[in-house]
Amino acid sequence: MSPLAMYVTERLVRLSGVDYVIVAFYFALVLAIGWYLKGRANTGEDFFMAGREMTAWVAGLSFLSANLGALELMGWAGSAYQYGILATHWYWIGAIPAMLFLALVMMPFYYISKTHSVPGYLKLRFGEPSRALSAISFAFMTVLMSGVNMFAMAKVMQIVLGWDINFSIWVSSLTVAIYVSLGGLRSAIFNEVLQFFLIWAGALLVPILGLYEAGGWGNLKIQIAQRASEQYVHLWSGLGHFTTNPMGIHWTGIVFGLGAVLSMGYWTTDFLVVQRILAAKDIRSAEIAPIIGAGFKMAVPLIVILPGLLGLAVLPVKLVPESVAAVTGGHSYNDVLPLMLARYCGPGLLGLGITALIAGFMSGMAGNVSAFTTVWTYDIYRPLINSKGTDRHYVNMGRWTTIVGVLISVGTAYLVMQFASIMDYVQALFSFFIAPLFGTVLLGMLWKRASGPGGFWGLLCGTLSSISMWAWVKVDPSALRYVALSPHAKALAQDMYQALWSFIVCVIVTVVVSLATKPKPYAELTGLVYGLTPVPSVGNIPFYEKPIFWAGVVIVVFVILNIIFW
Amino acid sequence: MISIWFFIGLSLLVNGALILSAGIYQLVNPPENPGVVFFNLHANVWWGAILFVVGLTYCLIFRPRRA
Numbered sequence: 335m336s337p338l339a340m341y342v343t344e345r346l347v348r349l350s351g352v353d354y355v356i357v358a359f360y361f362a363l364v365l366a367i368g369w370y371l372k373g374r375a376n377t378g379e380d381f382f383m384a385g386r387e388m389t390a391w392v393a394g395l396s397f398l399s400a401n402l403g404a405l406e407l408m409g410w411a412g413s414a415y416q417y418g419i420l421a422t423h424w425y426w427i428g429a430i431p432a433m434l435f436l437a438l439v440m441m442p443f444y445y446i447s448k449t450h451s452v453p454g455y456l457k458l459r460f461g462e463p464s465r466a467l468s469a470i471s472f473a474f475m476t477v478l479m480s481g482v483n484m485f486a487m488a489k490v491m492q493i494v495l496g497w498d499i500n501f502s503i504w505v506s507s508l509t510v511a512i513y514v515s516l517g518g519l520r521s522a523i524f525n526e527v528l529q530f531f532l533i534w535a536g537a538l539l540v541p542i543l544g545l546y547e548a549g550g551w552g553n554l555k556i557q558i559a560q561r562a563s564e565q566y567v568h569l570w571s572g573l574g575h576f577t578t579n580p581m582g583i584h585w586t587g588i589v590f591g592l593g594a595v596l597s598m599g600y601w602t603t604d605f606l607v608v609q610r611i612l613a614a615k616d617i618r619s620a621e622i623a624p625i626i627g628a629g630f631k632m633a634v635p636l637i638v639i640l641p642g643l644l645g646l647a648v649l650p651v652k653l654v655p656e657s658v659a660a661v662t663g664g665h666s667y668n669d670v671l672p673l674m675l676a677r678y679c680g681p682g683l684l685g686l687g688i689t690a691l692i693a694g695f696m697s698g699m700a701g702n703v704s705a706f707t708t709v710w711t712y713d714i715y716r717p718l719i720n721s722k723g724t725d726r727h728y729v730n731m732g733r734w735t736t737i738v739g740v741l742i743s744v745g746t747a748y749l750v751m752q753f754a755s756i757m758d759y760v761q762a763l764f765s766f767f768i769a770p771l772f773g774t775v776l777l778g779m780l781w782k783r784a785s786g787p788g789g790f791w792g793l794l795c796g797t798l799s800s801i802s803m804w805a806w807v808k809v810d811p812s813a814l815r816y817v818a819l820s821p822h823a824k825a826l827a828q829d830m831y832q833a834l835w836s837f838i839v840c841v842i843v844t845v846v847v848s849l850a851t852k853p854k855p856y857a858e859l860t861g862l863v864y865g866l867t868p869v870p871s872v873g874n875i876p877f878y879e880k881p882i883f884w885a886g887v888v889i890v891v892f893v894i895l896n897i898i899f900w
Numbered sequence: 901m902i903s904i905w906f907f908i909g910l911s912l913l914v915n916g917a918l919i920l921s922a923g924i925y926q927l928v929n930p931p932e933n934p935g936v937v938f939f940n941l942h943a944n945v946w947w948g949a950i951l952f953v954v955g956l957t958y959c960l961i962f963r964p965r966r967a
Contacts, residue, residue, distance in 0.1 A: 352922045356915055363911055370902065392904055524904050531908050535915065535951055543938055680926065680936045682919035682944045689915075 347494055347676040353685025360532070360689045361509055364525050364696070368513025371521045378725045381518035381732050382450060382708045383613050390619040392527055394626030397610040399526035402533060403698030405486055407638055407691065411674075412667035414642025415653055417580045418558070418566025419899060421642065422635045426569075427593040429631050430892045432601035434885045436611070437624035440602050442869045443779050444612060445620045446861050451612075451705075452605040452775065453713040459778040459862050460789030462717065467793060468774075469713035471767050472605060473706055477739050480702035481746020487695040488747065494672045495688065503747050506692070510700050511740040515733045519613060519708070522700040526610075529693040530630075536683075536690030537637040540671075543678040544644035557647035566646065569899045576820040576827075583827040584819070591830025595837045599772030606705045617870055621881040628888050632895065638671075645670040649677070699743070707735045766804070769833035770796025773840035780864050781848075782856065788848030796840025803832050902964045909958025916951030919944050 349357075375381040388396070413421040449455045453472060457465035488502035513521050548554040555567045565572040565579055572579035573588060601607060601624075614620035645653070651665060653673075659666035665673060675687040711732050716723070723731070774793040777784045806813045807828060815821040818831045859866050877883050923944030926934075 350922075352918055356918055359914055359918075360911075363907065367907055374901070524907065527904055528908055528911055531912065532915075535912065539943055539947055543941070543943065547937060677937050678943065680922070680934065680939065680944050682922035682948060686915055686919060 347672060347684060347688075349495065349685060349688065350681040352682045353688065356682065356685035357689050357692065360693060361505075364513050364528070365509060367524050367528070368516040368521045371517030371524065374520060375516070375518040376726075376729065378728050378732075380520065381729045382712065384518065384520040384523055386613055387615045388523060388610075388613045388619070388623075389615060390622040390626060392523060393610055393614040393619060394623035395530045395630070396523040396526040396613075397607055397623055398627040398630055399530040399533075399697055400607050400610055400701035401698075402530065402634070403483065403694045405483055405490070405695070405698075407533070407537070407694055408490065408668050408671045410638045411642040411645075411671040412653075412669075414639040415645050415670045416642075416655075416667045418562065418646075419569055419639060419643065420572075420579060420581050420583075422569060422639050422899070423588050423592060424597075425631060425635050425639070426892060426896065427588060428597040429601060430628050430888065431593055432597040433624045433628035433631065434888060435598060436602045436608075437621050437628075437881060438885055440775070440779060441611060441620050441624065442617065443862060443864070443867065444608065445614075445617050446867060446869070449612070450712045451709050452603050452608055452771075453709055455775065455862070456778070456789065457713070457717075459859070460774070460784075461786040463790045464774065464786070464793060465713055466718070467790065468767075468771060469709050471797070473709045473714060475767065476606065476702050476706045476709075477742045478746050480699050480706075480739070481743040482750055483695065483698060483702075484743055485747035485750040490668075490672075490691070493669070494691075499751070503744060506696055507699070507740050507744050510696055510703060511737050514700050514703050514707075515736040518732065519609065519704050522697070522704040523610060523613065525693075525700060526697045529690075529697040532686070532693045533690045534637065536686040536688075537641075537671075537675075539683060540674045540678055540687075541636055541640040541644065544641060544648065544674065548644060548647050554643065554647050558643060562646055566643070567899075569896060571900055576822045581827060582820065582822040583830065587818070587823075587827050587830040587834075591834040594834075595769050595772065596830060596833040598776075599768035599770075599833065599837070603771045603775050604768060605709060606701050609705050609708065618873065618875075618881065622884060625881055625884045625888060629884075629891075632888070632891060641674045642670050645674055649673060699740075703736055703739045703743070706739045707732050710735050710739075766797050766800040766836070769837040770800065770840040773837045774844065777841065777844050778863070782859060782863050782865060783848055783853050784844060785848040785851045785853045787851045788844045788846075791847045792840045792842075792844030795843040796836045799839040800832055800836035803835060903962040905958055905962040906964065909955045909960075909962060912951045912955030913959055914955070916948050916953070916955050918948070920948030920952055923948050 374385070379385055410421055410424065444452075444455060447455055447458055449458060451469075453465045453469035456468050484503055484507060485499075487506070488497075488499040491497040491502040492499050513525065517524070545551065545554065548557060558566050563580065570585065573583065573585035576582050576584050611620050611623050614623050649670070653665050653667050653670060654662065656666045656668065658664070659669075672691075675684060679687050711728050715731060716728065720727075770793050773796055774789050777792070778789055803817050807817055812821070814823055814828060817835070818828045820827070823831075856866055861867050923942055927942055927945060
């Protein structure tokens, strides 16, 4: 028995020698990049902010890539199999408007304030209590999420490749710990851009060969209608009522819950993604980077949603929910992407597809760890524990925090292995903070009258309201009819409405408390609030180089796509 | 400093070469049971070649130069 075979049990796909060489080459390359960049991470600006010298393309692709994890790819391909083309909403209305809003409205304030992080902006705008609440909750949840994702990915590697869970957890986490602690954010960003290319190179063949097998988009729609329902290929036409679409959601939930609140919260205030843009070299790059990300985000359904739809039409087996698969031994919805890879990809191509999944997981983890390291060092350690350290001291703290963060993630992964229900709780917890945080940051940027106490109490009450709604439905499932406005709502629909209500609570509390308390003097708000901040011009450049022009192009394509797949 | 795009090119070049080689080997020695749909299209040959050419182009354009 070879040493590798000791770690291999039953599997969904079987890799050949050349596939293993491709996977090994990926690990060697990311470690080599980390080693090469270690000499360029000596100052705080270098280690935590990548020297603020990333071009728009690098920042934009990294911004998108930090969100394009393996679980995201497999999970949404599975959702497309389960719910049909409705899953595309999370890539289009659930991302594009928010990315453009970040680019054109919010990024100037983040960039001009020269903050290191989103909690750092809250400190400048609302004061230390808001920063502490946001930083501690973000740091805590980020490492827990990283651990949950680590376990989930190791489980996927076990099911797909038959790899031992311990082997997957330790090899991937140690690799991430090494290259991030050596090269800091620059190393994480470089590897995220590499991952972006690997994902497209590894996954694009599935829709190409899948459409060839199905006989084109027209025939695919007919086959899906026969095997599932005609509503599986319509984005909007079934959203007039909760019962006329596979997801049990109404269009108001998609437009207001997902498009206006949840996605805005994620794409504009989650430091994991915003950190990539803060590393841009100038304001024009910082504005155009999210627009580049938005352009490519619109294309991602091609390699995520379409394989799920193709699976509905061409796979000879019927996929089932995870809980049923665990009992019957069949394949679950989440297996659709590996099954499609195995269907079309021979030796070499399969290795590249699997490498894309591993790369997605590792860069997602590196994103979590680098964001955690920055928030811990700049927003918790420096203001609350040791404010007199040298720049070198904080860089060393960042390197050690990277390693400790990875170890906490590994510990969380093992905890989840023992108590599987923790995974549901941690994933739910993370969503509690996103929507209220968006309310706080938005009011902070756009409303001069918002006061420090208003920001703090709005954020706290919004978060508590989200937790309360979640606990209410957990204790009494019939409460779904009130929280999500329908007893037919599925889990995703509940998330949408929960986000909407907690955002509204945050805004109302912030406004009421602000009007009852003393505002900050306007002189202290310069550079932080709309109306008091001269936003620097992107310069005298041709119209086709201006961010607003490209945002317009993206919006036009976005509208056309929604009409085509209505 | 070596450009990020050079590393991307290197990755595509090596992966393309490996996939193309595996595809050519299968073209010369067709397996009895290929195990994939559309084996006759030899996707690993043309996809490997595309990756190889794109990777080589990136490597040449963004190769490290002396300052």
